[in-house]
Amino acid sequence: MKQRKLIIVGASGFADIAQEYFEADSPYSVVGFAVESAFLTGDTKNGLPLVPFESMTEHFSPADHDVFVAVTYTQLNRLRARLTQQAKANGYRLASYISTRAFVWPNARIGEHCFIFEDNTVQPFVSIGNDVILWSGNHIGHHSSLGDHCFISSHVVISGFCHIGENSFLGVNSTLANNLTIGKDNWIGPGIVLTQNTEDGALYGAEMPSPSRVSSLRFFKVKA
Incomplete structure (x- = not known):
């Protein structure tokens, strides 16, 4: 039986995905959605009410509803952080989601307003801050810590004794060796x-490999 309204x-x-998982x-x-009024394009989403974020309390009482901000890494996670902080200031309790298909060691510490997808491994003595997103399939090594408002995409390996600074983004298949401090x-x-x-403030952008001058069809001797 569902215990709380969200x-x-x-x-x-991400809002669609969050609804599905919750x-x-x-x-x-899930009983409704909200967006800032400048981005409001209708009054429903997925068959549920869609209201302006600025007047959300007039539609959904903070006493009876919790909030999850389904925003990815826009503005280096600052948009999600701002909306989360405003919702909390308006009296809402912030919701978290931890997949029942994630492996989270019992002594790992996880802050508020986190979303942990399936197939994540969170090892012993890990500390995860507030408003952190772990997309599917990551490894968070023992004794590591993630600062507030981080976004860890998919299949990221964070080895043991690492510290990730707040507002950081780690892309798909990125890897951190042991004992690193990421600003x-x-x-x-x-x-x-x-x-x-x-x-x-460091930026490490993956280089896009140049395509071969020989097409894939020619290389594999396939007729178009």
Whole structure:
């Protein structure tokens, strides 16, 4: 039986995904959506009320509803952080989701307003801050810590004794060696392997490989 009513802030694909996960695998029942009025394009989403974020309390009482802000890494996670903080200031309790198909060691510490997808491994003595997103299939090594408002995409390996600074983004298949400190506001692109500490505000963008002059059809001797 569902125990709490949930409002999802956002109307993107992540909002759809969050609704699906909360409904299928949590005590929450999603009863509505909210977006900032400048981005309001209708009054319903997925058959539920869609209201302006600025007047959300007039439609959904903070006493009876919790909030999850389904925003990805826009503005280096600052948009999600701002909306989360405003919802909390308006009296809402912030919801978290931890998949029943994730492996989270019992002594791991997890902050408020986190979303942990399936197939994540969170090892012993890990500390995860507030408003952290772990997309599917990551490894968070023992004794590591993630600062507030981080976004860890998919199949990221964070080895043991690492610290990730707040507001950072780690791209798909990126890898951190043991005992690293990643500065705040870092952008680590897909497939990047780090073996040294980074400064605040560092950007590591993955290089796009150039295509061969020989087409795939010609290489494999396939007729178009």
